[in-house]
Amino acid sequence: MDKIRWGVLGAAKIAREKVIPAMQGKEGFEITAIASRSFDKSKTTAENLGIAKYYGSYEELIQDPDIDAIYNPLPNDLHVSYSLQCIQAGKHVLCEKPLALHADEVQTLIHARDKHGVKAGEAFMVASNPQWKKAKSIVQSGELGTLRAVQGFFSYYNRQRDNIRNIAENGGGGVWDIGCYPVFTSRYVLGEEPTRLAALLDVDPEFGTDRVGSVIMQYPSVQMTFTISTQLVPYQRMFFYGEKKALEVRIPFNAPIDQANELHLHHGDIVGHKVEIIQLPVSDQYTEQAVEFSRAIQQDLPVPVSLESAYQNTRILEAIFQAAKEERWINLT
Ligand SMILES: NC(=O)c1ccc[n+]([C@@H]2O[C@H](COP(=O)([O-])OP(=O)(O)OC[C@H]3O[C@@H](n4cnc5c(N)ncnc54)[C@H](OP(=O)(O)O)[C@@H]3O)[C@@H](O)[C@H]2O)c1
Numbered sequence: 001m002d003k004i005r006w007g008v009l010g011a012a013k014i015a016r017e018k019v020i021p022a023m024q025g026k027e028g029f030e031i032t033a034i035a036s037r038s039f040d041k042s043k044t045t046a047e048n049l050g051i052a053k054y055y056g057s058y059e060e061l062i063q064d065p066d067i068d069a070i071y072n073p074l075p076n077d078l079h080v081s082y083s084l085q086c087i088q089a090g091k092h093v094l095c096e097k098p099l100a101l102h103a104d105e106v107q108t109l110i111h112a113r114d115k116h117g118v119k120a121g122e123a124f125m126v127a128s129n130p131q132w133k134k135a136k137s138i139v140q141s142g143e144l145g146t147l148r149a150v151q152g153f154f155s156y157y158n159r160q161r162d163n164i165r166n167i168a169e170n171g172g173g174g175v176w177d178i179g180c181y182p183v184f185t186s187r188y189v190l191g192e193e194p195t196r197l198a199a200l201l202d203v204d205p206e207f208g209t210d211r212v213g214s215v216i217m218q219y220p221s222v223q224m225t226f227t228i229s230t231q232l233v234p235y236q237r238m239f240f241y242g243e244k245k246a247l248e249v250r251i252p253f254n255a256p257i258d259q260a261n262e263l264h265l266h267h268g269d270i271v272g273h274k275v276e277i278i279q280l281p282v283s284d285q286y287t288e289q290a291v292e293f294s295r296a297i298q299q300d301l302p303v304p305v306s307l308e309s310a311y312q313n314t315r316i317l318e319a320i321f322q323a324a325k326e327e328r329w330i331n332l333t
Contacts, residue, residue, distance in 0.1 A: 004294040005032040005068045007053075007061045007091075009082055011045040012073035014096065019071060019123075020049055022257075022286035029069075029294040035061035058082060062089045069297060071123070072096060075164045076171030080105040083120065087112040092119040092297050094289075098180045099310040101171045103318060106311040113307060119296050121303035122310040124184050126253060128288035131261040131280045135240070135249050136189045138265070138278075144242025150190070150219075151239045152182030152226035154253060165230060166207040173209035174230040175201070175320050181253045182226035183217075183316050184305075185238060192219050193312055196331050201324040204231070215320055244268070257284040 006029060008015050020031050031051050036042035039056030046054035055061045062070065062085050069092035072083050080100050086093040087109065099122040100106045113120045126132050139147060156178075164170040165177050187193060194217040202212040211231040217224045238249040248264040255261050260279045267274040292304045319330040 004029040004092075004297055005066060006030065006290075007033040007035065007064065007067040007070045008051075009035055009058045009061065009070060009072050009086075010074050011036045011041050012096075015071065015073045016045060016049065019073065019286045019290075020051070022284045023290045024050070026287065026290070028298070029290055033061055033064060033067060059085070062086055062091065067091060069094065069119075069294070073123075075167075076101060076176055077169060080109060083109055084112055087116050087118055087120060090116055090118060092293075094121055094123050094293050094303075096123045097184075098122075098171070098176050098314065098317060099307070100314045101176065103311050103314040106307055106314055110307045110311070119293070119303050120307055121293065121296075122305045122307070122313070123289065124181075124188075124305045125285040125289040126181065126185055126255075127188055127304045128292045129255055129261070129285035130283055130288070131249065131255060131263060132185065132188065132252075134278065134280060135238075135247060135263055136191075138247055138263070139189050139240050139242075140191070143245065143265075144240060144247055145244030147190075147222050147240060147242045149239075149241040150186050150222055150224040151241070152186070152224070152237070152252075153228075154178045154181055154226070154236045155229040155232035156234045157232060158230050161207075166204070166209055168208045172207065173203075173211075174228045175210050175213050175317055177230065178253070179213055179215070179226075179228045179320060180313060180317060182215075182224075182228070182238065184309075184313055185249075185252060186217070186219070186224050186226075187309070187312065189240065190219055190222065192221060193332065194219050194224070194316060195333050196329050197316065197319055197323055198329045199320045199323040201321070210324075213320065213324070215323075217316075255285055257286075258282065 033053035035055040042054035072095040197217040238252040246266040263278040265276040
């Protein structure tokens with residue numbers, strides 16, 4: 001397979017503004033087609049972005065024999081059903097986070113993936129970002145000393161009534177939209193799964209979706225806390241604290257594509273402490289994701305973020321809702 005021919009389901013903002021541009025004009029893969037519920041919208045989007053084929057239904061794109069792989073950026077509640085259709089049509093599928101709203105449904109996708117012999121994964125682009133690979137290698141090298149704590153924060157402000165993030169039926173709310181990131185990146189860096197968690201959620205009375213959430217998770221080797229919000233000043237950080245040094249991932253999730261990402265290594269002391277700045281080369285994490293996923297198809301390698309990982313992440317996110325509702329620790333083992 002010379003070039004992986006990708007199709008996109010839905011003219012989603014993330015697809016139009018980030019993922020499609022990041023996947024165009026590259027070796028090894030191309031965006032061949034886009035589908036929308038509206039034929040006019042797919043035509044306009046295709047013309048604006050220079051995409052050769054466009055369809056007025058997702059099903060037509062899924063059945064197109066000239067498409068090898070499908071990127072699924074539909075609302076969260078449609079991730080599993082459409083990814084399943086893609087797999088059943090023999091297509092590889094890269095599905096946006098959160099891949100599912102129920103862990104059991106990921107098992108359905110795993111069975112289908114194995115039956116149809118395709119590649120399938122969750123689009124956690126952070127896993128393909130050089131800054132997170134570096135963060136993982138620093139933590140795992142022991143340079144920080146014994147690691148004892150991880151902390152995360154991720155927030156933005158969005159009260160748009162018609163945004164899928166504020167619509168409960170679409171799988172809206174902060175936990176599904178951004179809580180998935182501190183959970184995923186801590187699992188990714190630590191190479192462990194949390195054993196139990198407790199959580200507080202503040203639900204928007206109008207939308208019925210969570211707008212602030214704080215979670216404490218026990219990992220086998222460390223404690224982790226994180227807070228997320230859909231109604232706070234935009235901010236994001238991740239910290240990994242060892243006995244000797246602390247690692248700060250400064251723009252952990254929405255890493256810019258036009259400037260170098262920085263990791264800050266804090267050497268201790270409260271006042272005037274030394275900060276070692278590690279600069280990563282300028283890169284686009286959505287391109288890196290497409291490179292790794294396309295290569296996985298071409299060379300029969302593991303995808304960057306597997307369905308097995310998605311299963312674990314979904315279990316943890318579900319447990320956050322349960323912990324908050326039942327006001328107790330939830331055991332994850
Ligand atoms: N990895 C990342 O960095 C990242 C960033 C942002 C978002 N995301 C994920 O990407 C997905 C899309 O997010 P987004 O902000 O791009 O959303 P969006 O702009 O609202 O796009 C969602 C698309 O889904 C289609 N759709 C089908 N049924 C729909 C329905 N009932 N209501 C609304 N849209 C419907 C629409 O396309 P048509 O009308 O063309 O059919 C719509 O454009 C979400 O799962 C989100 O978590 C990931």
